[in-house]
Amino acid sequence: MTKLSTLIGALASAVAVSAHGHVSHVIHKGVQFRGYHPASDPYSSNPPVAVGWAADQLDLGFVAPDAYGTPDMICHRSATPAKGHVRVAAGDTLTLQWNTWPESHHGPISDWLAPCNGPCANVDKNSLRFFKITGQGLIRPGAPGYYAADQLIDNDFAWVVKIPENIAPGHYVLRHEIIALHGASGPNGAQSYPQCFNLEITGSGTAKPAGVSGTALYGANDPGVLVNIYDAGLDYKVPGGAFIQGGVSAAPQNPEKATATGTPTTVGGSGPQPTVNPPSSTNPPATTLVTKTTTAPGTGPTQSPWGQCGGIGWSGPTVCGSGTRCVVVNDYYHQCQ
Numbered sequence: 426m427t428k429l430s431t432l433i434g435a436l437a438s439a440v441a442v443s444a445h446g447h448v449s450h451v452i453h454k455g456v457q458f459r460g461y462h463p464a465s466d467p468y469s470s471n472p473p474v475a476v477g478w479a480a481d482q483l484d485l486g487f488v489a490p491d492a493y494g495t496p497d498m499i500c501h502r503s504a505t506p507a508k509g510h511v512r513v514a515a516g517d518t519l520t521l522q523w524n525t526w527p528e529s530h531h532g533p534i535s536d537w538l539a540p541c542n543g544p545c546a547n548v549d550k551n552s553l554r555f556f557k558i559t560g561q562g563l564i565r566p567g568a569p570g571y572y573a574a575d576q577l578i579d580n581d582f583a584w585v586v587k588i589p590e591n592i593a594p595g596h597y598v599l600r601h602e603i604i605a606l607h608g609a610s611g612p613n614g615a616q617s618y619p620q621c622f623n624l625e626i627t628g629s630g631t632a633k634p635a636g637v638s639g640t641a642l643y644g645a646n647d648p649g650v651l652v653n654i655y656d657a658g659l660d661y662k663v664p665g666g667a668f669i670q671g672g673v674s675a676a677p678q679n680p681e682k683a684t685a686t687g688t689p690t691t692v693g694g695s696g697p698q699p700t701v702n703p704p705s706s707t708n709p710p711a712t713t714l715v716t717k718t719t720t721a722p723g724t725g726p727t728q729s730p731w732g733q734c735g736g737i738g739w740s741g742p743t744v745c746g747s748g749t750r751c752v753v754v755n756d757y758y759h760q761c762q
């Protein structure tokens with residue numbers, strides 16, 4: 426067995442650490458709306474309507490700097506619009522609930538909006554022009570320092586976004602992105618993880634900020650992209666320029682927990698408010714589900730500490746019990762720790 430365990434150890438360390446996470450739900454006023462689940466939805470013949478854009482992201486991978494000028498940078502690889510959207514008021518906050526995020530992947534979190542000029546469900550992503558509403562980078566210096574992505578981990582993988590109060594009402598794509606910088610000291614070493622969501626923003630704002638194409642948000646050699654985060658004296662600059670007037674570097678990070686599951690409003694956008702299914706006695710309240718590190722309601726059995734909870738090809742339990750959480754060891758092995 427020594428040979429076998431040596432082999433497994435070698436495999437584990439040889440695999441590039443590129444398994445990460447995704448936004449499993451968007452939570453608004455206690456109601457959670459389903460994101461796109463990139464490692465499972467492609468296998469479903471009829472996945473639920475989501476508010477998150479679909480992407481070719483089975484490996485939970487990233488967009489590398491040499492692809493920043495391609496359409497893959499807009500909303501992740503080969504992305505297509507979500508069919509559903511969340512209706513929010515300008516000034517509201519949204520909680521973006523990731524399923525997990527690796528501790529080594531320090532970096533900034535930015536959020537952008539782009540108007541669709543009509544419902545976003547069939548929008549041409551190349552026509553979108555994004556303006557930045559939040560951009561949070563280094564929070565405390567160090568080697569490496571404490572970044573927005575570290576704060577997300579400390580908040581059970583949640584990130585709070587505030588929709589600026591001054592934004593004109595309409596349909597928008599929200600582009601949410603973590604850039605992982607653990608390998609960014611060399612060319613093409615940063616890792617961008619964009620994800621998009623469809624929103625309908627209501628209110629009486631009038632701001633229509635100018636934006637840029639998703640293929641021109643920032644450059645591969647920008648100081649916040651090609652950067653050594655293990656330099657304790659680093660004055661980190663979040664890529665992509667300043668956020669708009671009315672934006673903030675980051676909203677107060679007080680994530681919401683969901684108490685109900687909503688059905689996303691679909692194409693057309695003029696219909697009723699999203700349907701809300703309150704928790705029933707036959708289903709555990711969603712609150713307990715979203716505090717766990719893994720995905721969907723009814724995920725089934727719980728893995729014990731130090732057991733496997735995910736990875737490519739894994740079909741066993743993905744929920745960690747006994748106060749542990751699912752940590753990405755590598756693409757093929759996630760462990761309850």
Ligand SMILES: [Cu+2]
Binds near residue numbers: 443445530605
């Ligand atoms: Cu990685």
